[in-house]
Amino acid sequence: MAEEAEAILEVGGLVKHYPLTQGVLFRKEVGSVRAVDGVDFTLRRGETLGIVGESGCGKSTVARMLVNLERPTAGAIRYKGEDITRLSGRALKAVRRNIQMVFQDPYTSLNPRMTVGDIIGEPYEIHPEAAPRGERRKRVRELLDVVGLNPEHINRYPHQFSGGQRQRIGIARGLALRPEVIVADEPVSALDVSVQSQVINLMDRLQSEFDLSYVFIAHDLSIVRHISDRVGVMYLGRIVEIGTDTEIYDHPTHPYTQALLSAVPVPDPEARAHRERIILTGDVPSPTNIPSGCRFRTRCWKARERCAQEVPTLAVPLHLGDPAGPAAHDSACHFAEAVSFGRSAPGQTVLPEPTP
Numbered sequence: 001m002a003e004e005a006e007a008i009l010e011v012g013g014l015v016k017h018y019p020l021t022q023g024v025l026f027r028k029e030v031g032s033v034r035a036v037d038g039v040d041f042t043l044r045r046g047e048t049l050g051i052v053g054e055s056g057c058g059k060s061t062v063a064r065m066l067v068n069l070e071r072p073t074a075g076a077i078r079y080k081g082e083d084i085t086r087l088s089g090r091a092l093k094a095v096r097r098n099i100q101m102v103f104q105d106p107y108t109s110l111n112p113r114m115t116v117g118d119i120i121g122e123p124y125e126i127h128p129e130a131a132p133r134g135e136r137r138k139r140v141r142e143l144l145d146v147v148g149l150n151p152e153h154i155n156r157y158p159h160q161f162s163g164g165q166r167q168r169i170g171i172a173r174g175l176a177l178r179p180e181v182i183v184a185d186e187p188v189s190a191l192d193v194s195v196q197s198q199v200i201n202l203m204d205r206l207q208s209e210f211d212l213s214y215v216f217i218a219h220d221l222s223i224v225r226h227i228s229d230r231v232g233v234m235y236l237g238r239i240v241e242i243g244t245d246t247e248i249y250d251h252p253t254h255p256y257t258q259a260l261l262s263a264v265p266v267p268d269p270e271a272r273a274h275r276e277r278i279i280l281t282g283d284v285p286s287p288t289n290i291p292s293g294c295r296f297r298t299r300c301w302k303a304r305e306r307c308a309q310e311v312p313t314l315a316v317p318l319h320l321g322d323p324a325g326p327a328a329h330d331s332a333c334h335f336a337e338a339v340s341f342g343r344s345a346p347g348q349t350v351l352p353e354p355t356p
């Protein structure tokens, strides 16, 4: 993946706060859920940016804003330089074609009363300019073929397919408008491990075939490493560390990333013996009541006074020395520290080859 590829999505200061109300008759705003609280990243053409983080950290909320299912409270989402959060009407519709979503649960995200042909062809109803009416069935058959399904099954219903096949249907629908960006929100989390690798391999192939850029969201760190060029780690509505897969998995500098990685099982017994497991204490704070300063400080074993007072910015920590070294990547910690996970790094799990 060339580092210099064009920036296709630039996300800056992205915020989504949901009002917290009380009372039935006289609804009063008593606070807000800070689901996404200042997220910045760039997605380059042809790359996969993985986003990982614990449940509730705001991953899906970011995804929904990227595909315009929700409007941000603040911040910008630039698609090829144009802020799509400011667009409306026809201009917005034209941009939306290019950024499509693949959802998590193939069992609930497909309408059980529609045939797969109608499901995959549905985007053409919303964007009729994308394919002339007479050509749509042919395109849907081609899409079925592209994702490895039998085009003859165009009139079947979702329940007649397995979980993995249904996710292929979801991917075919995501591809119908020939988008440039696919936002995949936990696309394989609901699938068996062996099926997961088939779907990941399919997404890999489609990426080169159709020159796609992916935002790939998951909580499984091994899967994210398998597919991502770069990885962003989220905690309580913010990205706390972001870098290439090697930087994040082998040279994490943020205590939260180090803790997450230490909890991933390592297949090699020797490496396992050398690795220290970091157990995080305390619960994730509520997004309605985010700690002052560093939001991770209530669970961080390295927290000091400064952490409660000063919000750490997401930047390359200057005190780490070697500006060209693998530890020199963005990390939001006052006391970021280079730790070489080296051989014991997780994510080396070899996913099984797909079965024919």
Ligand SMILES: Nc1ncnc2c1ncn2[C@@H]1O[C@H](COP(=O)(O)OP(=O)(O)OP(=O)(O)O)[C@@H](O)[C@H]1O
Pocket: 018, 033, 034, 035, 053, 054, 055, 056, 057, 058, 059, 060, 061, 062, 219, 287
């Ligand atoms: N419509 C909403 N109204 C109020 N709060 C919401 C709404 N949608 C999400 N939230 C809250 O925002 C936070 C982030 O939710 P989100 O679904 O983005 O997390 P996630 O990282 O995708 O979690 P998971 O891994 O479980 O899918 C959560 O605390 C959630 O309860």
Ligand code: SF4
Pocket: 254, 255, 256, 294, 295, 296, 297, 298, 300, 301, 302, 303, 304, 307, 312, 332, 333, 334, 335, 336
């Ligand atoms: S800024 Fe402080 S509390 Fe936050 S991660 Fe770094 S050491 Fe921990």
Ligand SMILES: [Mg+2]
Pocket: 059, 060, 061, 185
């Ligand atoms: Mg989610």
